[in-house]
Amino acid sequence: MTTVPFKQRRVRLQKGEAASATLVHALLIVFAIVAILPILVVVMNSFKTTMGIFGAPFAIPSAETFNLDGYKNVFTRGNFAANYANSIIVTVATIAATIALATGAAWALVEYKVRISPLLTGFFIIGIMLPIRLGTVPIIKMMVATGLIDTLAALVLVYTAMQLPLAIALMMTYFRSVPTELKEAARMDGAGEFRTLSIALPLVRPGIAAVASITMLPVWNDLWFPLILAPSKANQTVTLGVQQFVGQFQSDYPALLAALTLGALPLIVLFTVFSRQFIQGLSAGYGK
Amino acid sequence: MIRTGTRYRLLALFVLPALLVYGGFAVYPLLSSVALSFFDSDNGGSFAGLGNYIYLFTDPYVSERFWNALRNSVLFFGIHLVVELPIGLLMAALLTSNSIRRSRGVYRTLLFIPATLSVVIVGFLWRLIINPLWGLVSFPLLGDAATALPTISLMSVWQYIGIPMIFLFTALIAIPNDILEASRIDGARAWATFWQIKFPLILPQFGLITILTYIWTFNGFDIVYALNGSAPGPNYSTDILGTMFYRTFFGSSGQVADTDLGATIASVVFFIILVTTAAYFVVLQRRLKTYEL
Numbered sequence: 001m002t003t004v005p006f007k008q009r010r011v012r013l014q015k016g017e018a019a020s021a022t023l024v025h026a027l028l029i030v031f032a033i034v035a036i037l038p039i040l041v042v043v044m045n046s047f048k049t050t051m052g053i054f055g056a057p058f059a060i061p062s063a064e065t066f067n068l069d070g071y072k073n074v075f076t077r078g079n080f081a082a083n084y085a086n087s088i089i090v091t092v093a094t095i096a097a098t099i100a101l102a103t104g105a106a107w108a109l110v111e112y113k114v115r116i117s118p119l120l121t122g123f124f125i126i127g128i129m130l131p132i133r134l135g136t137v138p139i140i141k142m143m144v145a146t147g148l149i150d151t152l153a154a155l156v157l158v159y160t161a162m163q164l165p166l167a168i169a170l171m172m173t174y175f176r177s178v179p180t181e182l183k184e185a186a187r188m189d190g191a192g193e194f195r196t197l198s199i200a201l202p203l204v205r206p207g208i209a210a211v212a213s214i215t216m217l218p219v220w221n222d223l224w225f226p227l228i229l230a231p232s233k234a235n236q237t238v239t240l241g242v243q244q245f246v247g248q249f250q251s252d253y254p255a256l257l258a259a260l261t262l263g264a265l266p267l268i269v270l271f272t273v274f275s276r277q278f279i280q281g282l283s284a285g286y287g288k
Numbered sequence: 289m290i291r292t293g294t295r296y297r298l299l300a301l302f303v304l305p306a307l308l309v310y311g312g313f314a315v316y317p318l319l320s321s322v323a324l325s326f327f328d329s330d331n332g333g334s335f336a337g338l339g340n341y342i343y344l345f346t347d348p349y350v351s352e353r354f355w356n357a358l359r360n361s362v363l364f365f366g367i368h369l370v371v372e373l374p375i376g377l378l379m380a381a382l383l384t385s386n387s388i389r390r391s392r393g394v395y396r397t398l399l400f401i402p403a404t405l406s407v408v409i410v411g412f413l414w415r416l417i418i419n420p421l422w423g424l425v426s427f428p429l430l431g432d433a434a435t436a437l438p439t440i441s442l443m444s445v446w447q448y449i450g451i452p453m454i455f456l457f458t459a460l461i462a463i464p465n466d467i468l469e470a471s472r473i474d475g476a477r478a479w480a481t482f483w484q485i486k487f488p489l490i491l492p493q494f495g496l497i498t499i500l501t502y503i504w505t506f507n508g509f510d511i512v513y514a515l516n517g518s519a520p521g522p523n524y525s526t527d528i529l530g531t532m533f534y535r536t537f538f539g540s541s542g543q544v545a546d547t548d549l550g551a552t553i554a555s556v557v558f559f560i561i562l563v564t565t566a567a568y569f570v571v572l573q574r575r576l577k578t579y580e581l
Contacts, residue, residue, distance in 0.1 A: 020478070021387030028382050032398040034446070039401065042413050057423070101306040108302030112295040120303065127314055129500070131507045131561060133530075134554040135317025137324060137537060137547060142317070161313035164306055193298055221406035223510045228538075239406040243514060246412050256412070264409045271404040275397045282451070283458035 039264065046070050046257035053253050070254030071262075074245070077255070079233060080262060083241035086230075087220055090152050090237060094159040095215045098167050099208055101160065106171030107197050111183075121172070127165030132158070133224055143229060154229040155237075159219045167211045173284050174207030175200070210281025213274045220267055238263050322558065324551035340552040354553070356524055357532040360437055364528055365505040367441035368448075373498060375445075376452030381482060383453070384460045396457070400450035407447070407510035414443045415515060430515065433525035440526055444511050448504075452497045459493035460486060499568050506561055509534060519543075529557050 044060055045053045052065025059065075074080055109121050139158060143149040148157070178200045186196045201208075226240040236244070242263040249255050271278060290298070328336035345351050379399060383392055402410065418439070420428045429439040463486060471481050487494075509530030512520050518535040520526040535543060537550030 020385070024382050024385045024388050025391075028379075028388065028395045028399075031379060031382075032395060035399050035402050035450075038413055038417055038446075039405070041417065042409075097309075101309060104302040105306035108299045112290065112299040112302075114292060114295050114299060117299065120299075120307075123315075124306070124310065127310060129503055129565060130314060130318060131503060131558065132314050132318065133507055133509070134533075134558045135314065135319075135321045136533075137551045137554065138317040138320035139313065142313075157309065157313050161309050164310045164314075168306065217404060221404075223406065223408060223514065227513075239408055242406070243408045246408070257416075260409050260412055264405050267404045267406075268401055271401065272397055275393075275400065279396070279400075279454050279458070282454050 039268075042257050042264075043261050046254065046261045048254065050253050053257070067254065070252075070256075070258030073249075073252060073255035074258045074262060077249070078245045078259060079236065079241055080238075080259075082234065083236050083238045084266075086152060086235060087238040090155045090159070091216055091219050093152075093156045094163065094219050095212050097156060097160040098163045098215050099211055102164055102167035102171050102211060103197075103201075103204075103208070105164075106168045106175050107200070109168070110172055110175040124165050124168045128169060130165075132162045136224075136228060140228065150230050150232050150235055152230060152235055155225055158225055158229065159215075159222070163215045163219070166214065170211055170214075170281055170284055171204065171207050174204040178203050206277070206280065207284075209274070209277040210284065213271075213278040214281040216270065217267065217278075238266075318558065321551050322555045324548065325555040327548065329548055336548070340548050341556070344549060344552050344556070350549070353524065353527070353532060354556075357527050357529045360526065361506055361508065361528045361530075363437055364441050364444075364508055365502055367438060368445055368501050368505050369498065371442065372445040372449050373452055373494075373501065376449050376497075377456050377494070379449070379453040380456035380460055381486075383457050396454070399453060402447045403450040405447060407444075408514045410443055410447045411440075411511055411514035414446070431522060433522045436516075436522060437526045440511055440515060444505075444508070447511075452501070455493060455497045456490060459490040463489050495568070495572060499565055503561055503565065506557060529553065533557065 041058060045057060047061045047067065047070075048065045049067040049069070052059075052061065052067070055065075061067075105124065109117055109124075140149065143154045148154040182203075183196055183200060186199045191199065220237075221239055222237075223239050223243060226235075226237045227243075230236070231240070242259050245259045246256050249259075325340050326336055326338070328334050328339060343350065344354055382388075383396055388395070405413075415430065417423050418425050418429050420426050420431075427435075429435045467485065467489075468481065471485050507530060508528050512526050512528055512531050513534065516526050516531075518531055518538070518540045520528075520531050533550060533553045536546055536553055539545030
């Protein structure tokens, strides 16, 4: 007697689960289409002729409409190779500097506890919320005074300062999980503090990867500081280069779309590859 | 155990490089910017007291621009608040659903991809798509003062929605399973479980992402500048505090550059953000923390 209702209930539950799975998938697919389709439209149209773009903007390139003139124009009239080089230099240098400085600071704040440590930690952490951009006026004055204005070094310095608080918060959570025994054993064996840190480093590698991936996005994509600190043609980053290019070639749609595609693709690819580290970094850094 | 004196020396050695860069290029400029707002550089750098502030708030032209930009920044944040955060929460809740566990990573990556684009790309991409000549809508959404800012705000929401999503997703999956198991045994439905158990538990994180969104939107500049330049029209209807700051400091076709006034606007924005954020942490976040496990 009792088994029948139980069985019925199980069947109903499974049906309900299947129905809810379908609904969840349906909603997520709609969201994913809204997120991805506009990007696909741009990428797709960048491979078409102007006629092809205007005639049927939402059609995939056909034999008649396929065309690479947009890309040719971008590379001949734009400054893309140099822009890419600048963005790569700035991003890689910022990541390296942020990792080096944040690792040292986070290690020391976790490892060498003294009375001012909590205060110092708080001073760094509060920076996660500080709108650095509002200090632009003095930043320009400093860069002019030191002769760093319109150099990539100016960008690297400001971005490193901007990214340090989150990176330190993140590295501290990873250093806290390094077992004390490991560090004490190293010190017993007579290792100096640099050696002890280098023994702990392999254990915080996921943290370093997370710092690298969350530093990459805002630095590569920033428009404000390149516009203000390094605007000359020789120092333009990709983001600024695309901005100026689309301003100049408003009517050359294939070139415009090619410029947008070239600006977008590198980070989409990098993010897709490193999305796990990125998500880990985002949640661990802000969550604590 | 390392001796206290040695610990101080080691702390200094390892922290100093980070402290110098962060202090020199982040904290000092912010404070110095506030200091600058009390001086008058046209008069040989003499102390101006509240002169710059009085000018900003009382000059008919400048104050009109300022209140307009402030109103627009509030609207810019408001649209993120009522569109981005609820939909981000919905996405996060859907992602935590056990029934899609195997495709979770794929959806998460796809939904986050717009956030990897630069605003320059987002702005032009959407401008092309909503272009009245050949795009999806025939109404000039960006050309009408009533719809321009909401349209730009929604572009920004489209771009950044992945951030609250990831944030809230991480909070949701961190809820211990036994709590959810208990509610399942009680026969609670998914909807009830979410609002009565899960959401109260992630309220501190929801509060934090709300305040971060507030800080980010009040610092907004890029998307408006990318689309409409530094005197964003039509008729300043999309002018937010960030674009007004840029225009004031660097000047534009209709305005000469004014360093002091620029620093003053930056300081006012800084105070607004500081006071709101501090008030939030003192009044709300502490209360929310009491729910934490």
